[in-house]
Amino acid sequence: MLRYAGLHAPLRVGAPDIVRPLLDPVLAAWPVAQEGADVACPAPFATLQPSDGGRWALDAPLAQKPLAQHNPVNAICDLVVEMSWERLRSHPDLLCLHAAALTFGDSLVIFPNARRAGKSLLTATLSQLGHAVFSDDFVPLSVDAQRQVIRGIANGIAPRLRLPLPDNLSESLDHWITGRIGPRNKQYGYLTGIDLPQSGVTAPVGAIVVLEGDPTLTEPPTLTPMTQEEAMAVLVTQNFGRQVHAGAILRVTDVLTRSVPVLRLRYNAVEEAAALLHNSAALRDLSAARMPEADQPGMLPLAPLDLPSVQCRLPVDLGQAFCKLPDATECETGTSLFLADGSGVAIHRLNPVSAVIWKLLDTPLTGLEMVEVMQELYPDVSRDRLCGDVSGALAFLWQQRLIVPDAAG
Structure with a gap:
């Protein structure tokens, strides 16, 4: 049994001598708080163990998915998802964004999820330039009750890159990434040996950059301001949480989009985009997003996990x-x-x-x-x-x- 820091329930690992050499590098900065057969906590949220034919089985009862046999790296990919949900089950007051997050100075820049926009490769390229990686996929958010600062929380998980790497990378970047790819298969590889803050470390959110990858773009990348309306439309679709009240999500999103720079990065070449971000004056000396005390998420109750559907009489009587x-x-x-x-x-x-x-x-x-x-x-x-x-x-x-x-x- 392994109980990772910040999780209430443990992970059961079968044949740890086989599983942990692949698992530990992926969770390199997520410390194990308790280990052993006598771990005193609830039933495991998941069981990961080798099965026949070199496949691994991940049994996660709360995922409501059938038990499947995976390639080992794909099994770890699924486990990472379950660990993110277990973090939210353990701390249901946390907000969470589908996003990458990296440090720029003392602040976090959030990159909301955009399918096939190159978010993880951009994360790796920014890591090479010295930016610490809080996450390349999901970012829990909390509000500091004393200072009213919105803070992102590091997840301690190595970024996952899609393989093979594109053939338009410079030789130096390709060599840097390739030399740090740890557990891998034909589809994915985890980037290890980088600046990965320990799970639970926090930093104030200072900016949001929405990615717009455009393979047809021939001009240099651009970084331009977005309206609050555009930013809200992006962020409300990237928020998720187990029981976070939707009103709290809306309040935090409203504050973020009003109080920190929200920029759109349109790009084709990832190294040019990373250089633009790294050198941008708009991402220096960032101020923290702050929540008015009356708007803090804790002022609202947790949302119910399930509600019965509303019985709406159709068509609606316009005389009513x-x-x-x-x-x-x-x-x-x-x-x-x-x-x-x-x-x-x-x-x-x-x-x-x-x-x-x-x-x-x-x-x-x-x-x-x-x-x-x-x-x-x-x-x-x-x-x-x-x-x-x-x-x-x-x-x-x-x-x-x-x-x-x-x-x-």
Whole structure:
């Protein structure tokens, strides 16, 4: 049994003399807090052990996936995912971003996940330039209760690179990465022997860089500011947590996108992009993102793990009056309105019709009264079309636990 620091439940490892030589380099900076058959803690969150034919089996009961036989490196890849979820089960108040995170000076720069944008290769290239790697995949966030600073937490896991490496890397970078690839198979390799802070180490979030890889780009890479609206749309889709209230996620995302630089990196060549980031004045002397005390995640309850579906009567009766449910969290940026329901289950970016209806419902109104208002706002749209749009918007808001029929209406 191995209980890693920060996790409540242990990992059971079968045949440790076979498993640990591959596993330990991947978790090089995630210390084992307890080890041995007599580890006194809950049942293991996962069991990793060799099976027939050189395959490994990962049994993770809470993953709700069938037991599968893996190539050893793929089994470790799946285990890393389960360890990230176990961290959140152990600390359900943590927010978490699908993102990479590296130090720039004393601060963290967050790189939200973008499929096939070269995030892990960029992480490796920045590591070569001296930036410590907090994560290349998931970044837990906490709010310092005393200083109100939003901080990222190192996960202590080696970055995972897709193999083979692209053939357009310089000889020096290719040699540097290749010499540090530890456990590997034909598909993935883990980058070891780099500046990897120990799991649990924290640093203040100072900037966010959204990656936009473009293989057709022939010009040098660019680093340009994003609007808060654009940044919110990216970050709310990268947030996940076991029981973090959606309102807390929305508040933290709002503060991050208002208080630290949010930039878009458009690039093709990874080394040019890393050099641009490394030398950018916009990523020097960064100030920490701070949460007003009243907005801290701990001020909201944990979200329920499961809620029954809402029984919404369809089609919606436009003669029925509706009202807002209490305790919703809202954030307005530019032309977008983001809402988290009071139960804390989800965040929604409302379309223009739904946003207007939400604002109208500061006092209870019937659907027909909303249609009249919409007719004044959109005189060129037919009444039938408006009735359909209002009915659809009401059904959506109702099903998402944002409004209910008014009992007095």
